[in-house]
Amino acid sequence: MIDLSWDSSRIQAYVAALPCFSGETHVRPLIGGLCNTNFVVSDKSGKYVARIGGDIQVHGIIQASVQNAMRAAGEIGVTPEMIHAEPGVVVSRYIEGRALTAADLADDGILQGWVARLSELHAGGRAVSGAVTHFDAFQTCRHYLRYCRAQGRDDLTGAADLVERLAARVGPYVPVLTHNDVVPQNAMVDTAGRVHLVDWDYGGFGHPWFDVAGLATNADASPEQEERIIRLYAGDLTPELMERFRLFRVAVNLREYLWGLVQDLSSGLDQAIVSAGMSALYPDETAGYSGYADMNRRRFEASLDDYRRHHP
Incomplete structure (x- = not known):
């Protein structure tokens, strides 16, 4: 079994020897993750992504x-097939393509596909086998706020009350x-x-919105793209x-x-990996978790102002 405390070279050697691969294997790092270590693996049958991570x-x-959750999503058809799983390691088929960016919202074909995958996922819960977590955005924020206070962050006054006011407005849902x-x-x-x-680190059962x-x-x-997304998903506005x-836009921004x-x-993830991932994803921000925060x-403050303006 993999030991997540191993250095990168030993982890790569372990990945290369996984039984799901055949013949000579080539392993290279995949830059871009902010919470896990990822590799692209090639063997005689094709290319795969190996994702290394433990419980957090x-x-x-x-x-x-x-x-x-990942196995179910593969069965539904919204994510690449998972071909191997063991504690700390998941291997899935490699996608010949590219990650999306914010600019892709302007491509209506891509936007339709993105929303369609969410709709298919949300309709596919019967594919789940075994236990998955229940994700509650507001409970997540409560937990994060408690953690930050315990670590000496006392500059988040008012956020706890806001979480309760927002949660109370959600109402029952399936x-x-x-x-x-x-x-x-x-x-x-x-x-x-x-x-x-x-x-799929956070995949589970939750609120579709x-x-x-x-x-x-x-x-x-x-605003125009937001309306398009809502119409594509709900069929109405x-x-x-x-x-x-x-x-939920406020909830997303506060959670992030x-x-x-x-x-x-x-985080105990290697700072060089974090900085490289952040620089690749958000080159205009500080290269680290503080830049992401x-x-x-800024997004949270803007969306909260907008929510209060429309729904006092």
Whole structure:
């Protein structure tokens, strides 16, 4: 079994020897992750992605749940097939294509595919076998706030009360299978133009509109693009849907802001990997978790102002 404390060369050697590969293997790092270590593996049968990571208690990431969500998503057809799983290691088929960026919202074909994958995922909960986590954005924010306070961050006054006010406005809902980390780099478009969802660390059962709002706000969608996303997903654009979208847009931004703070306080991932990933994904921000937090703090403040303006 893999030991996550091994150095990179030993982990690569372990990955190369996994029984799912045949013949000579070539392993190279895959840059871009902010929470895991990833490799591209080539053997005589093709190319694969090996994702290395353990349970991360501070984020509620449990690898058994991650693997069950990923396996279900593969069965639904919204993510590449998982061909091997063991504690700490997941191997899936490699996508010949590229990660999405915020600019892809302007391509209506890609946008339709991205929203369609979310709709298919949300309708596919029966594919889950075994236990998966329940993702509650507001409980996540409560936990992050407690963690930050315990680490001496006392500059988040008012956030706890805001979380309770927002949570009280959600009302009852039917949980569906959700991704819960819908950022552009967690979706890819292949060479045939099909969009795929990737990275299932937070996959589980949750509120569908957290995913929908995440798609929009994590790509800095314009108001017109937001309306297009809502129509594609819900088939309509009503005041009730707009309020739900705006509420979850705030929740997404607050979660991402607090996630960045918590990662900055807790992560043991090699800083060089973090900096490289952040520079690749967000070149205009500080190359680290603090840069991710600052970016999402600005988004949070803007979306909260917008929500309060429309729904006092």
